[in-house]
Amino acid sequence: MQHATKHSIVPLNVPHSRSHEGRFGRLFGRGFSTWSPPGAGDAEKSLAIHDFAVNEMFSDDTPPDSATPVGYTYFGQFIDHDITFDPQSSLTKHNDPDGLQNFRSPRLDLDSLYGRGPDDQPYLYDNARRLHDGFAGFLRIGTGENPTGLEPDLQRNDDGVAIIGDPRNDENIIVSQLQLAVALAHNATLQKLADAPTASERSGRELFEDAQRITVWFYQYLVWNDFVSRIVDPKVFAKAIAFDEDGGDEGGPIYDVKYGLEDVYDWSENPFMPVEFSTAAYRFGHSMIRAEYQLNFPLQGGVGIQFGKPIFAAPDAVPGPGGPPDLRGGSRLAAKHSLQWDWFFDFPSSIKPIFPQMAHKIDTHLSRSVFHIPAGPNSSNPLAELNIRRGWKMELPPATEVAHALHIRPLEGLSPMEESLWVYILKEAGEQADGEHLGAVGSTIVAAVFSGLLRGDPFSYLNRRPHWTPAHELVDGQPLFEKVSGGDADHWEIIDLLTHSGVPIDLDQIQAMLADAEPEPEPEPEPVPA
Template sequence: MHPQHAGTASKRVSRRSFLGGLGAGAAAMTLDLDAAIAASERAQATGALANTFGRVFALPPFAGATSQVKAALMEMGRLGGIMDAKDPLQEGPIRLITNPELSPGNRDNPFHTAGTTFLGQFLDHDMTFDATSPLGVPTAPESSPNARTPIFDLDTVYGGGPAAGPQFYNADRLTFKVESGGQFEDLPRDAGRRAIIPDGRNDENLMISGLHAAFLLFHNRVVARLRSEGVPTEQLFATARRTVTWHYQWIILREFLPQLIGQPLIDHILHFGRQFYRPAGAAFIPVEFQIAYRMGHSMVRPSYRANLAGDGGQPFFGFIFDPAGQGQSDPVDLRGGARARRRFIGWQTFFNFNDGQVRPNKRIDTKISSPLFQLPQAAIPGGGQPISLAQRNLLRHLTWSLPSGQRIATTMGIPLIDAGELSVFRAGFETSTPLWYYVLKEGQALGDGIILAGVGARLIGEVFVGLLQKDPGSFLSAAPSWRPTLPSRTAGTFTMVDLLTFAKVDPASRGQ
């Protein structure tokens, strides 16, 4: 929770120079900030945010939860099956990056950078966490708790704030603890190297843990800037959190979401309203969205260059996951839960700093990078089987009794994909297709794997916009005319490159 703002006129003057920077509109935006913080507190206190999942569509499931259907889903999602990109892992992590022709079934997306994938994972963790529903066993979404708040409020970073989660904060109760892996920042860790953060999923891989650490530093730099602007100490944390959160929400709406669904669809939703995700009361995470958004798994590369010079002066390359890394103190792969001098992220690989070092992610299609079919147990919340990410995603359709992609498309008035695109299935899935696969196939068939289309684009777009609109403390609700106030390469906007630069985890700050 945010500390309540006293909000006297004299205190607002010092914030005005920082938050406004826009002449006569500054005072109004400062008042908007105070109102937004108070609105968020009221929403949390009065239950205006749902703590369970829900549905958008009242439609029959795509198939029954029978042993035959389960077996067909397991076959679809197995290692070596139809969804496996069959990357030649024997070529090693470097060659799979420098020679993409080695894996022709797993194409690069030239319009996304590698960081898009992990920003998407970070957002997912911020709004949804199902830790209780049984895999493959029909369960009512309304009875399944969502362990995250269904808004973009960075609760995976802030937890309940310094009072509720003092273990995440320094003694000043204003800034986050940040530790070092020997060269650069690392998450704070206990004696067993478990990350001391509100949601352990943000230590699943090196990229997501690096992004979490970057947000810790981002907040700390904002606190320092606000203090230099004269913001009273009693207001520093709440003001810093809202400033960080609004810049983060701007990136979601203006940079990340356009990459997934295109700016025209976003503009249409904002102008004409949401047609399908229209909760009468509290915001919630629809299970249809929860599954469709897993399209991000198809964007994951088999391997990455984590940094340019961390491995004895040489680049550190690794598979996203590699069974050989199990039990190693400094794993050969890029799994999380470890600390070593080379285990940090050089962000020029993941976001475009205009230095020629950025690398792409993979296309949105039905081919999933091979390492994701052999997840480490630590990457599976609660552990357990199966270890194939594709199998887990497909079985989740039975958990939620999800309708087929075709039924949702028909309900939305969206033309169906040609059945010929879906002829690889057994068990009747070619005419009643699991939603996740259908969304991936839409991206592949209609968007050339570059962008989402059809059901996936509309569903994801409406929920993203809806979560921002239903949050009374978001900039889109509280101050729709607000513009970013932190330094940026382009005035009036703010990007991930700007965030990383302000946090001082950019290549220039590291001399790389």
């Protein structure tokens, strides 16, 4: 186990207990049966999974779009990588969740971004850009392959491998650009703190830790108020965390925060990540993946699906004049592949109804783009097959038992394969919410886990300052953040964080970044006098 250094970032570290790195566990364990696909033995069961996944969950038809911008699909992936990491489980044997180590801390603390901090992992930080006392608190940023040097990328080694807190955030270009944007948001926050007239009165470490707290709190706020609120049933969301909107007792100094769903998930004394969440409920995002994504106008040369790229191309696909055939990561950002963010989230500059691109609905109809997953036990690796198989090997309970345990009336007329908890949650969303958000079981598990993560973390904004919003952060008496999202003045969205980070949002910004101008030549050296 890694031990804290003298100067570790204490407010954002998991307490060093036996569960320091967290463990996987169950919400529904003793007394529940385990779901198994139909068949006499493992070979027949595996074939049943394959046939159902391929024949029932994939088709040549394009899945219908939802009302959720595509960026939230990958924000969800970024969040997942912040709270769970299981490099030990196997798809080829049964696994005991209580014996699996979760190598992510079970908190929304951006350890996938900050790692263990500047003392333990200094290579994540920019030694060429230091604060007034020499402290290296800015996250290190790299550049992509564009010869102009204007397209930022994650920092990488000579082999193109990203040097970041969690390598999974380089699985595809969209999530890697999100990782980059959050890193740039931290750097922008720290720079504003460092530019304040009174900055010299504080140490560089103090400025860094303040910037880290603000960035983490902004992120936590967005996870709950902008992401979870979109993907769970509104009634379940309101039940999980309820605020007294009247300011407490007749407007007095006491305000109330009421928590629900503690009986579903509570980790405050023994941190763990439920496999019903990580293996089933939270994999709803796989059904939201589109067949293709358009990155930006100059790269594509037009508007329409014919100009888009899939996350994973078929194995025999070859690069074309527009660069790589797909959006998988693992190498330097190809030239002109930076995202134009108003094509991914709903910005004021988004040109509707074309942009932002919309995620597919949450249902049992998956895009062909996830039919060939690069890593897996077989040659084709349809994602649906991998997910169902994982739930079987993790010995998850049948969906009907889970619904009854949550006091929810289960769907009727289920086939044996639809008792798979992951399949059920997709089917439930399609039938109960027309695929716009999760249904009753999925919403309850997801809302319970996320509210529990915030509730159980003594350093979360919800515990330290429950009514905090980004508007509360001031520098020199001026707002630290600009709010560009509309609606309620107290409701902030991820587009506000992206704007703060300085990534290209609209057409003008992306065209300036992707300019075809060659880099300026190095100046000739001055002649040495004889």
